Amino acid sequence: MEETTPDRPGICDYEGSNYRTEFWEGQGRDYEDRVERVALKKLLPERGKHLLEIGAGFGRLTNEYTERYDRVVLLDYSFSQLEYAREHLGASDKFTYVAADAYELPFRPAKFDGVSMIRTIHHMKNVNGVLREIARVLSPEGVFILEHANKRNMKAIVRYALRRQSWSPYSHEPYEFVELNFVFHPHYMRDMLALNGFEVQKRMPVSFFRLGALKRRLPLNFLVKADDLLQNTGAFISPSVFVKSIRRAEVPYPKDITGSTSIPTDGMDVDPLFACPKSGGPLVREGDHLVSLKTGLRYAFRDGIYDFKAAVNE
Numbered sequence: 001m002e003e004t005t006p007d008r009p010g011i012c013d014y015e016g017s018n019y020r021t022e023f024w025e026g027q028g029r030d031y032e033d034r035v036e037r038v039a040l041k042k043l044l045p046e047r048g049k050h051l052l053e054i055g056a057g058f059g060r061l062t063n064e065y066t067e068r069y070d071r072v073v074l075l076d077y078s079f080s081q082l083e084y085a086r087e088h089l090g091a092s093d094k095f096t097y098v099a100a101d102a103y104e105l106p107f108r109p110a111k112f113d114g115v116s117m118i119r120t121i122h123h124m125k126n127v128n129g130v131l132r133e134i135a136r137v138l139s140p141e142g143v144f145i146l147e148h149a150n151k152r153n154m155k156a157i158v159r160y161a162l163r164r165q166s167w168s169p170y171s172h173e174p175y176e177f178v179e180l181n182f183v184f185h186p187h188y189m190r191d192m193l194a195l196n197g198f199e200v201q202k203r204m205p206v207s208f209f210r211l212g213a214l215k216r217r218l219p220l221n222f223l224v225k226a227d228d229l230l231q232n233t234g235a236f237i238s239p240s241v242f243v244k245s246i247r248r249a250e251v252p253y254p255k256d257i258t259g260s261t262s263i264p265t266d267g268m269d270v271d272p273l274f275a276c277p278k279s280g281g282p283l284v285r286e287g288d289h290l291v292s293l294k295t296g297l298r299y300a301f302r303d304g305i306y307d308f309k310a311a312v313n314e
C-alpha cells in the first residue's frame with residue numbers, strides 16, 4: 001500500500017471486489033446503464049484515434065468506444081477488474097490494459113485524442129490533481145467526457161428542505177458522504193475544468209428516475225426515453241451529470257510535449273506511449289518489463305496487463 005500525500009490522498013480500492021455482480025448484473029440497474037449509454041452516444045465524437053478510459057472497471061461501457069475509436073486504453077487501479085475486462089473483451093490490438101493510479105498517469109504528454117471517466121471522479125479527493133493529469137495526456141483540442149455525481153440532486157434538495165439532511169446541496173464545495181465517496185456541485189466541476197485548461201462544450205443531467213419505486217412500476221423503455229428527453233433540458237437536479245470538454249490548445253503542457261529527454265536513448269527500444277509514473281521520464285522495453293531510464297524503476301507486463309501500481313525488483 002502506497003502512502004497517501006496531498007496529491008494522492010487515498011484510493012478507493014476495488015481490488016478483488018465483486019463490483020460487477022454486486023452492483024450491476026441482476027441488481028436492477030438496467031435503467032442507469034442504459035441512460036448512461038444514451039448520454040455517451042450523444043457526447044462522443046463520431047471518430048477518434050486513441051481513447052483513454054479512466055476507471056474503466058470491468059469494461060462495462062467500453063463497447064461504446066470501440067466502434068468510434070481505433071484503440072482503447074482501459075486504465076484502472078484494480079488489476080482484478082481489468083483481468084475480467086480482458087477476459088471479456090479479448091486480447092486484440094484494439095485494447096490496452098493498464099493498472100495504474102489516475103493521479104499519476106503512466107503516459108507521455110498529449111498521447112490521447114479522447115479521455116472518458118465515468119462513475120470514477122466521485123472517488124477522488126484531489127479533483128484538481130486528476131484533471132491536471134488528464135489535461136497533460138490529452139492532445140490539443142482532445143475531447144474529455146466526464147461523469148460526476150451531482151450534489152444538487154432532487155433527493156438531496158427535498159431532504160435538505162425537510163431538514164432530514166444537514167449538508168446543503170447548494171454550496172459549491174464537494175461533500176464526502178462516505179470515506180472517498182464525494183458528490184460535486186455542477187458549478188464546482190465546471191470551474192475545476194476551466195481551471196485546468198478545459199473548455200466546457202456541453203453539460204447534461206442524466207439518470208432522473210433513479211428511484212426503486214419508479215423503476216419497478218414504469219416500463220424500462222419509457223424511463224429511458226423520458227431521461228433521453230430530459231437530458232437536453234439543462235435541469236441539473238439529476239443524480240448524475242455528464243460533461244463534454246475540449247482541452248484548450250493554447251494551454252501549455254507542463255513538460256516537453258514530445259516527451260523527449262536529455263538522457264541518450266539511441267538504439268534503445270523506447271516505448272512511444274508510456275512514461276514512468278514517478279518521474280515522467282521515458283521507459284525502455286526489456287522483455288516483459290518497462291524500465292525507467294531516469295529512476296531505474298521497473299514495471300511488469302503480466303497476464304496481458306501493464307502493471308504500474310508498484311515497481312518490481314527483478
Ligand SMILES: C[S@@+](CC[C@H](N)C(=O)[O-])C[C@H]1O[C@@H](n2cnc3c(N)ncnc32)[C@H](O)[C@@H]1O
Binds near residue numbers: 011054075076081103
Ligand atoms: C464505480 S467504479 C466505475 C467503473 C466503470 N467506469 C463503470 O462505470 O462501470 C469506479 C472505478 O474507479 C477505479 N478507481 C478508483 N480510484 C482510482 C484511481 N485513483 N485510479 C484509477 N482507478 C481508480 C476503481 O478501481 C473502480 O474500478
